[in-house]
Amino acid sequence: MSANLKKLRPYDQAPRPRRSLVPGAPDSAATLWLVVAALWLAASTGIGALWIVQQIAPQLSLNLHFAGPLHINIRVVIEASRSLAAFQNAVVFGWLTNAAIGAIWFIAPRLSGRPLVSNAGANTALGLWNLAVLLGVASIYLGILPATGVLSVFPLPVDALAVLALLMVNGIFWGSVVRGIGPTTYVSIGYFGIGLLAFLGLYAFDAAAPLLNLAAPWPALIDGFFARALETYWLLGAAVGTLYYVIPRATGNPLYSTGLALLGLLAWLVLSVLSGLGTLLDPSIPYALTTLGNVATMLLVLPAFLVVANLLLSMRGRWSLMLGTGTIAFALIALAFLLASSILQGVGALRTVQAHVIGTEWPLGDFIYASLGAYGFAALALTDHAFPRLLRRVWGDSPLGTAVLWASFIGTAVAGIALMFGGLAQGSLFTQGATPDVINGTLVWFRLGALGGLGLTALGGLGMLGNLFLMYTDGRLADYAVTDPPAPSSTAPSSTASASPAGS
């Protein structure tokens, strides 16, 4: 019997589905973390461009004091060293961390076959984490934190928010995958799990360190160790885990070798913690201990090479995909930057080179190659692969996709090279005893190159947001449900293909 809808009373109608304040639908966490990451990409590279501008023209700095209510004085300091600290924090904790956790929420359920235990919890953690990062970056410009130039320790209440968010992220990840862990667990899960645990442990330790009231130089040494270990365990680990997922998926090929992947994982696990020892530069630290850290930094080229070789060998028969502007193009650029940055970090860890470049702009160029290059392009590859599957829409045909790829690639390459060469020149001038005016006069050309590069990368970030918006509003609907296992010999399953067998 069919009901006449016009005669139904209000209480006869089916209740409208209640919309929760915190989205909890499947894959909503992956979507939201990745969208927020894209916003941070544009914001962080914009701050980076501001830092270079203030390096070139220090008069463009601001130092304002406001007398607020209740005799609270508010100070706003926008100058180069603070912009540098804000840039590094925004890149690491804003862009890369949001993207890495979004990637984990996307990849883990697909590899383990189990949904996240709580998408709503993951989205709550998103709010807490980004509130903490926003407050932390603001506290740098408000003069609450010193502008140390390395990853800053945020004020304790902000750190508490961040640690709570990381606890939630770890709980949801392990709750989702722990039952499926076994001898056949895919290597990406290993990288993600170790990376997340290390991130939580390192962050909590660095946040609690000021409570110990350690004498100088220990606070600075702990900060340096934290920054290095955070990079190797968390950022590098998450990027490699992402690439191990994205390349086999986008090519439809199997991984070349599980044994090689596990050897790389083991080497990364051991060398990462030792690499942090290389940052302990102080006369009170035994020289051999710091050398051990430097050797570990040099040897990190081993896991990087094993990852690159394993994934390139997995590309067999699908090399034509690198000519497009899709997932594989982003992933291959990430691999190139991964190898380049690990070699450059190894070279920078040689004692003779270290003495020449430390305190110069070389480490910042290296930071850009690693963070915006290797880890950033791994995240871009994942977003290119994941968004069509999360939103069930196809990327549009606008030239924005091509623009994002080339602007980000050229911008990152130019900015990194300019700062590294500038650092070499700066080191030589230091050795010659040049005056600061001479040094700044020489560096201005390198800084202009870096400014152009970071500006291009910022435009790439804005382009990605625009492309995402166009996809969401105008993109053709596509069904990415998997019906058959991937067929290695099928035609190219690019990210813009609909109903692709690589859709998961």
Next chain:
Amino acid sequence: MTIHTPIPSRRRGVPAWGLWLTIFLLLVGGVYFASNLSGTNPALAGGIRASGSAAPGGVDIAAALGVAKKAGCQGCHGQEWTGGIGPNLVGIVNGPKTPDLTAVAKAHPDDWLQLWIAGTDPAVAKINRGPMPKFGDGTLSPDEIDTIAAYLKTLK
């Protein structure tokens, strides 16, 4: 519904070239380590470097950098101490960078910098400090002010 889509692998073991490469790189690293066991680390914690000068004797650079971090000196004077909102401090051993302090430096040639950093002595009370805080109001101890002042005088 979450669809389980594992990624297969072409081979399970480690190829021989992977093992040989690992052994070779570990040997190279071992040789480098063995040949760099003795020496003294520079005091460069925090990435701060005095422009163009080695650490002079008698100045506790590590302690000074700790004080600088605590006080946030480089927020205004720049990472390289070459200036930002605050003046360039490189070469401050030769005298003040602002005319306001010239008379103070003449009257107190040995400790004018300490007096200025502290900001609590009557000798500097009438000078416009701009955004420069009075670190002698409890933020820094007299010893800490001496330490940072001695370090700043090494910047050449």
